[in-house]
Amino acid sequence: MRRRGRSDWATQTPTWRQARPALIDDALKRACARPSGNWFVVGASRDVRTGGHPCGRTVGGTEVVLWRSETGELRAGPGACPHLGAPLRESRVVCGTLVCHWHGLALDGGPFAGWEPFPVHDDGVLVWVRLDAVGGEEPSERPVVPERPAPGGGVDAVFTAVGRCEPQDVVANRLDPWHGSWFHPYSFVDLTVARPPLGDEDDAFVVDVSFRVTGRLVVPVRAEFTAPEPRTVVMRITEGEGSTSVVETHATPLTAEGAARPRTAVVEAVVAASGRRGFALARAAAPVLRP
Template sequence: MARFVLFGRDPAQEGGATEASNDRPDWAQANPARIERSLRHALAKPSGGWAVLDASDRISAPRGFTVGGEELVAWRTKDGTLRVAPEACPHMGASLCDGEVDDAGRIVCPWHGLALGDRARGDWEPRIAHDDGVLAWVRLPQLLAPDERFTDAPILAARPDKFLSGVVRMEARCEPRDILANRLDPWHGAHYHPHSFLRLSVIDEDVSQLTVRVVYKVLGPLAMEVDARFDCPDPRTIVMTILRGDGVGSVVETHATPIDAGRTAVIEATLATSDRMLFPLFRTLSALARPMIERRAARLWVEDRAYAERTYALRTRDERRQHDDERTSKRLRVVNR
């Protein structure tokens, strides 16, 4: 293990649990059945029909997204209101992503000038959108589970009142469940991401949440130790919240938005806070801090995307084999009649 120098608050001195004594190696603790139980618990939660598009401040001019197999266009009116609607013009199918926004906040078709706003026109109907100040969301019926109802707003975990934020977005060849499963396996952290995590142990867990004590690199040999909880407020989101150590109340929200079959967008928002005296100064320098936050998150997700894509490939391979075996078995039964 690399040598490091700890600084900052000690989570064990702030009421944190004594680190569990567990001599089993991480590969033995990372029990697939345990991870699957936690995943099933998360997937059973309601979503209200909501999914994240991207960072709020990355949507202004018309921009295309695909969510749940539906092609959408998102834009802002002159007063900053977020709007989302089907991407194809109802007149002749032109891409509204190539349109402009008029003074009334309507998106204008680039082919024939049809202006579309907050009213339906034929099968073209605006979708419900939400801007929480950090992320932009859309509500769609295909995102609801059977017997689930829409909610007026996304189901959010607690966030700090004052924070520095950074958001990364990338796409992966997997399903949202593979993204959650990656985060429900904290035991891989120090092995798979040695550039960021120096030591990690699970100090408390049940089917609904995990609490870890982790040492993460800050700069050079300097490192901090914190206690952090992982839990899922909805079936496509997992949130890490710092409980003890420096940065209490900081959160990292990982959102998995289905694009179409076997494609998922990963949108991760980091909301960092601190009660240190210099934190207000750092907030004023957010334009400098944000790229650093986003580079760190992106580096982790390049690796974790490969992890999620691998688990998806293995799972779907096994499902195909099972399906083929069942078809072969049925054919043999028919032949033997």
Template sequence: ARPALIADALKRASARPSGNWFVVAASREVRTGGPPFGRTVGGAEVVLWRSAAGELHAGPGICPHLGAPLRESRVVCGTLVCHWHGLALDGGPFAGWEPYPAYDDGVLVWVRLDAVGGEEPTRRPVVPRRPAAGGALDAVCTTEGRCEPQDVVANRLDPWHGAWFHPYSFVDLTVIRAPRGEDDDAFVVDVSFRVTRRCVVPVRAEFTAPGPRTVVMRIAEGEGAGSVVETHATPLTGGADERPRTTVIEAVVAASDRPGFALA
């Protein structure tokens, strides 16, 4: 490993704008006709739900009346109804409750929190380039860790750690090219993904960080070329918390030119 190289890549990633957008869930976790979804981001409670027509809504997760946790409420015909005293929210401003901008990219749901991000806001998040939706499969995994988002990004930007700490998954890893600066800021590696003890799938992959809390691994050559693994690090706690925690939301969007792949 080359710590200075990883530190420089992390510094460049941290300087890129996010527009105050944070990944909070998989798109399928916020369902039309389903219950509200709650997530804590940077110490702020957030609630999300969909209207009867499927429109995504987001806002503070605390009821403006007496502070009930709205994630425990219910959605009635697309309206969020507080389970304490029945205050109804249709997604627009009401009684001191102000909605947050939200965006569904088809795989993940993002929420813009200007008070948490502290940057110049943008209309939409920076969504990584992915395989075309019609021929791709996606899966999303969410975990939590006692760390800061920068720790997650640094970990994912370290291509060497996979061979050292995850030999059951990666073998024959060779770094072909390291980042050369802002205009060529990618780690390129040759690596084989272990399927069984004797069966591996060799690919060439690129690791990039399009934003301060996102790392993308894209298969450039080999089986599944164009497929991506996105790692999004969303802070759970506020910046002043002495025991920071982070939600790691990882999305795999896989494609293949093999016949019948999308039907598998």
């Protein structure tokens, strides 16, 4: 941590001259060409609780319902009851079985009367669902989960916002590191792109930046931005305080492809790590302090 001098927002660098549209567009094209296996992030793992109510999500115009069995195993499938189309997100979970609130039809997560479950994956931080009809790619057994700090060694938080845009707009925004200290001066200062992507073999924006703590106190780090699949951008701290910490941005389409007014869920997962002694206390207190 260091104390920095005062600076003028309007005269900072880098400027628009360094933020080359062609470079960003090429990085976006490479990201979009990578396989996703038809997996989509639908939210935080902790949002789907054992013994709790089901969760309803919309992905690419498809209604999805998620819940957990009595042993905590994740279940997912179409959001409409196969009987008369009741919204299953409003139903109840009884002993790990989803019971429709209209007529009591019970679903244990297996196929039933035309209701076919969706493949689902819980990576410990986020929940993913595979929708082959929406993705249109060759399906894969597991999603492309970014590398994170060792399990049990970090503190995670997940935030979701919805924007009127397409997933590619979100990815393009995250693959433009130059805008960071201009558009987010309350968080980032002294940003420099140390190295742009070199192509598929080394496709990362390497950035030197300081995170603003409070007032003029900042934490300088080196970070890299990568896109492991078409709807994910990862910022990973590689040097400095919090090394190995990641901020993942996942862009999940809510509307069907070609919608006149597309909407996208932006799911941001932060997994923070630190070698400081006090961080262990913060990690232990996280379940109590987390909203």
